[in-house]
Amino acid sequence: MITFIVRRLLLIPVVVFGCILLVFGMMQLLSPVKRLSLYIDNPNELKQLSENLDVMIHRYGLDRPIYVQFASWLGQVVRGDLGWSESAARPVSGAFKRFFPVSVELALWSALPIVLGGILLGSASAVRHNKLFDHVTRVFAIVGWSLPTFVAGLLALFLFYGVLQWFPPGQIGLDAAAVIRSADFTSYTGIISLDAILNWNWFVFVDAVRHLVLPVIVLSLVSWAMLLRITRASMLETLRQDYVTTARAKGLKERVVIRRHARRNALIAPITVAGITVAFLFNGLVITETIFDFHGLGRWAARAAQTFDVPALLGYLLFNGVLIVVANLIVDILYAQIDPRVRLE
Amino acid sequence: MRNPLGVIGLLLLVFFLVVAILAPVLAPPAWEHEPYRIPRDGFSPTPRAPSEKHPFGTTEGQYDIYYGLVWGTRSAWVISLIVVGCSAAIGIVIGSISAFYGGLLDEAIMRITDIFYAFPFLVGAMVLTTILGRGLDNVMIALITLGWMGYARLIRGDILQIRESEYVLAARAAGAGTFRLLTRHILPNAIWPVAVQGTMAMGSIVITAAALSFLGVGAPTGYADWGQLISFSRNWVIGFQGNPLAYWYVVIYPSVAITLFCLSWNLVGDALRDILDPRLRGVA
Numbered sequence: 001m002i003t004f005i006v007r008r009l010l011l012i013p014v015v016v017f018g019c020i021l022l023v024f025g026m027m028q029l030l031s032p033v034k035r036l037s038l039y040i041d042n043p044n045e046l047k048q049l050s051e052n053l054d055v056m057i058h059r060y061g062l063d064r065p066i067y068v069q070f071a072s073w074l075g076q077v078v079r080g081d082l083g084w085s086e087s088a089a090r091p092v093s094g095a096f097k098r099f100f101p102v103s104v105e106l107a108l109w110s111a112l113p114i115v116l117g118g119i120l121l122g123s124a125s126a127v128r129h130n131k132l133f134d135h136v137t138r139v140f141a142i143v144g145w146s147l148p149t150f151v152a153g154l155l156a157l158f159l160f161y162g163v164l165q166w167f168p169p170g171q172i173g174l175d176a177a178a179v180i181r182s183a184d185f186t187s188y189t190g191i192i193s194l195d196a197i198l199n200w201n202w203f204v205f206v207d208a209v210r211h212l213v214l215p216v217i218v219l220s221l222v223s224w225a226m227l228l229r230i231t232r233a234s235m236l237e238t239l240r241q242d243y244v245t246t247a248r249a250k251g252l253k254e255r256v257v258i259r260r261h262a263r264r265n266a267l268i269a270p271i272t273v274a275g276i277t278v279a280f281l282f283n284g285l286v287i288t289e290t291i292f293d294f295h296g297l298g299r300w301a302a303r304a305a306q307t308f309d310v311p312a313l314l315g316y317l318l319f320n321g322v323l324i325v326v327a328n329l330i331v332d333i334l335y336a337q338i339d340p341r342v343r344l345e
Numbered sequence: 346m347r348n349p350l351g352v353i354g355l356l357l358l359v360f361f362l363v364v365a366i367l368a369p370v371l372a373p374p375a376w377e378h379e380p381y382r383i384p385r386d387g388f389s390p391t392p393r394a395p396s397e398k399h400p401f402g403t404t405e406g407q408y409d410i411y412y413g414l415v416w417g418t419r420s421a422w423v424i425s426l427i428v429v430g431c432s433a434a435i436g437i438v439i440g441s442i443s444a445f446y447g448g449l450l451d452e453a454i455m456r457i458t459d460i461f462y463a464f465p466f467l468v469g470a471m472v473l474t475t476i477l478g479r480g481l482d483n484v485m486i487a488l489i490t491l492g493w494m495g496y497a498r499l500i501r502g503d504i505l506q507i508r509e510s511e512y513v514l515a516a517r518a519a520g521a522g523t524f525r526l527l528t529r530h531i532l533p534n535a536i537w538p539v540a541v542q543g544t545m546a547m548g549s550i551v552i553t554a555a556a557l558s559f560l561g562v563g564a565p566t567g568y569a570d571w572g573q574l575i576s577f578s579r580n581w582v583i584g585f586q587g588n589p590l591a592y593w594y595v596v597i598y599p600s601v602a603i604t605l606f607c608l609s610w611n612l613v614g615d616a617l618r619d620i621l622d623p624r625l626r627g628v629a
Contacts, residue, residue, distance in 0.1 A: 011456070018460035029476050142615070146608035148552040150559050150575060151600040154582050158596060162583035283467040287556055291579075305471035306561045313472050321463040328462075 004336055008329050019321035020077070023314055024070055030310060077318070083311030087303045092315040095300060101190030102171065102296035106288065107281050109193070109212055110220040114277065117220070118227025119270055123263050125228070126235035137228065144225035149284050153218045153291035160214055167214045169292045176207035215292040219284045223277045227270050234269035238262045268339050275324075275331040282320060351616020357609035365418040372415040381416055381569045383408040392581055392595045402594040404577035408567065410594065414602050416569030420481065421606055424554050425547040428488045433543050435489070436496025437536075443497065444504035445527065455501075458494045466491055467556060474562045481570075484554055484563050492546070496539050503535035537621050544614035548607030555603055571606075574599035 076082075082092035090098070125137045160167045172180070172192060179185055179201065180192065188198050193212065196205035238244065239262050247257045285298030293299070297316065304312035364371065368380070375384035386399065387407045395402040401410035443454040473487035507513060508531065516530050555572025557563035559579075564570040578599065581592035 011459075014456060015459045015463055018456065019463050022460060022464075026472070026476060142611055143604075143608065146548060146611050147604050148555060148607065150556055151604060154575070154578065154596055155600065158582045158593075163590065279462075279466065282465045286467050286471075286560070290560065301468045302471070302560050305468065305475050308475055313468070313475070316468060317464065317472065320465040320468065324463045324465070325459070328459075 005333055008332055012325055012329060015325050016322055019325075020074065020318065021070075023317050023321075024073065027310070027314065028066070082315040082318075085300075085304065085309055085312035085315070087307050087309040087312055088300055092311050095312065096297070096315070096319065099295060099297045099300050102294055103285050103289070103298060105191040105193060106212070106215055106219055106285060106294065106296065108191075109216045110223070110281065113217065113220040114223045114227060117224040119231050119267070122228040122231025122270070123235045123258070123266060126232045126239065126266075127258055129236060129239075134232075138232075141225045141228045141232075144221045145229070147221065149218060149222060149287045150291060152221055153215075153288060156214045156218055157291065167210060169211075169214070171208075171211055171292075171294045172204075173207050173211070176204045179204050211292075215288045215294060218291075219281065219288045222284060223280045226273065226280070227277065230273055231266065231270045235262065235266040238266040241265075268335070271331065271335055271338065274334075275328040278327040279324060282324075348616040348619055350612045351619070354609040354612025354616065357605055358613060361418055361606055361609070362422070364415060365422045368415050368419050372412045374416075381420065383413045383416070383567055383569050383573075385409075385567070392592050395594055401598050404574060404595050405580065406577065408574075408577065410574060410598055413569050413574045414571070414598060417571040417574065417599070417602065418606075420564070420568070420570050421551045421554075421603075424481065424485060424488075425550045425610075428485050428492065428550045428554075429543050429546050431485075432489045432493040432546075433496045433539060436493040437500050437539065439493065440497035440500035441504060441527070441532070444501040444508070445523075451501075454497075458497055461491065461494050464491060467553065470553065470557060471560065471562045474557060479562065479565045481564050481568070484557055488550060488553060492550070495542060495546075499538050499542055500535055503538060504531055507531050507534050541614055541618045541621065544610055544617055548610035548614075552603065552607055571599050571603045575603070 080093050084090075085092045085095050088095035088098070121137055125134045128134050157169060161169060180187065180195075185195070185199050185201065185204070187195050189195055193205060193208040196202075196208055239258075241262075244257060244262050247261050248254070282298070285296060286302050287298070288294070289296045289299035290302050297319075300312065301316045303309070304316065374380035374382075376382055385407045386403060386409065389407055390405045392405055393399065393403045393407070399409050399411060401414065403409055404413075439454060439458075443451045469491050470484070470487040473490060474483050477483040477486065513526065513530050516526060521529070551571070554563060555570070555575060558568075558570050558572025559576040561576065563572055566573070575596075578592070578595040581595045
């Protein structure tokens with residue numbers, strides 16, 4: 001087990017390095033003006049770029065051989081200096097600090113419907129195989145899987161905001177925002193709902209949750225649908241296994257058979273796709289934050305792509321790459337923990 | 346009729362195919378050599394309701410929705426077929442090489458696959474299209490570059506599994522060479538999960554391309570693409586004060602088109618998977 005973890009841990013820097021190499025390679029496809037923007041973190045210098053191009057190129061070493069450039073850029077990255085992001089009007093690292101909590105809030109809240117909707121509904125559906133409950137959940141799952149996130153977001157806004165006026169877009173209302181900015185409210189984490197709990201402020205909490213309902217549902221829809229189908233299929237297969245029949249023959253209550261024997265083993269398949277769920281969440285965040293106007297990493301990345309803000313894009317790619325690799329490692333360790341057969345590989 | 350949903354999916358697909366093929370008849374292009382350019386009836390920023398002249402209404406900027414939907418069907422088919430075809434081909438080749446030669450080459454290829462997997466799909470596609478420029482062909486290149494890994498992993502897993510099965514061992518004992526083994530015995534059996542994956546991807550690729558257009562980095566403005574139409578609808582989702590449903594046609598028509606297209610491919614993919622069930626293990 002330890003060797004398994006160690007082996008996977010050793011691979012992380014390899015994959016991350018490969019990612020960095022790929023990102024740096026993509027950078028070279030850009031014009032010198034764009035490439036220079038990665039090294040310049042003073043917005044005034046950026047404006048004077050086209051005039052003193054040659055001077056700038058020499059000053060930031062863009063005329064040196066490629067491996068030297070790569071080494072110095074790498075050093076810069078390791079020190080946390082990723083350049084200046086025009087779309088965020090602050091350094092890239094600062095943009096991360098500002099936008100990360102917002103995305104984390106969305107992602108963490110999404111875990112609720114994903115796990116409840118996906119796994120619990122999926123196994124419940126399998127247990128009631130081919131009954132009405134099963135058919136209804138299957139229809140919902142396949143529609144949820146086919147509905148593009150931005151369509152779901154627009155339709156949700158249309159119905160729940162336009163027609164019913166229940167849930168507004170944006171991250172927080174004006175009144176609650178004023179409370180947050182005031183002196184009585186301390187932002188411990190940057191995650192508004194969590195801060196509201198820590199500050200014991202019910203009004204802000206309710207407001208935050210009210211603004212979170214729609215984006216969380218839209219964000220989790222795709223992952224929820226996928227997890228539901230995978231859990232259902234896995235559970236169906238598990239219920240056909242011999243040990244389940246044995247458990248029933250022993251006289252155990254059906255509830256115990258399902259909970260103690262079948263579901264545990266059925267959960268192996270959904271966990272393996274948990275890594276993909278993280279990737280889905282990242283993609284979903286871009287669209288969901290854009291539609292509901294949450295100032296998170298996804299929206300920043302979308303604007304950076306639209307305005308061609310190179311430092312922001314590359315910083316985001318790096319961050320995302322590292323996160324996905326780490327998430328996959330965690331999933332693999334969990335998987336090896338749950339399924340002893342994997343450890344023997 | 347073991348799979349009624351699959352048949353519905355197939356019928357929907359046939360419908361979309363017919364619309365795409367008959368596009369020049371159903372919506373005659375305004376410019377002969379630029380059929381994908383949506384005709385504009387003026388430049389007013391307010392969408393207009395469905396009328397005689399514009400059966401589904403117009404978007405902001407007065408792009409005809411009906412025209413966009415019909416020719417968008419064609420671009421949806423083009424994008425999905427080319428992207429899925431090419432990424433599947435690349436993935437199969439890479440996966441087969443990896444599985445067959447094994448050892449260090451296999452390890453190296455799998456690490457490269459991991460590296461590509463670590464790229465966030467949507468943002469990576471956005472970055473690539475930003476670098477390469479707008480336009481449908483760049484969108485396709487970006488999607489292919491970031492989408493081949495699934496097929497590679499899938500076929501590699503299947504080949505490794507099938508390689509040890511009895512009929513392959515028998516063929517090898519009978520003296521079959523490597524190439525013959527691969528083409529006659531292994532690949533025809535390993536290809537089925539890839540086929541299922543491919544049908545699912547047809548829908549999701551169209552969605553991703555539409556998302557890119559929605560975010561403004563996909564097809565150029567005015568190109569007949571479902572994502573474009575949806576991006577035009579963004580400002581009109583909530584109508585105006587007192588009448589939230591005022592511009593329903595701008596949102597509903599393209600949304601229904603995209604959702605139905607993806608839904609039909611998912612239904613067909615599901616049916617395919619059900620049919621091939623005994624030969625497929627694992628994820629459903």
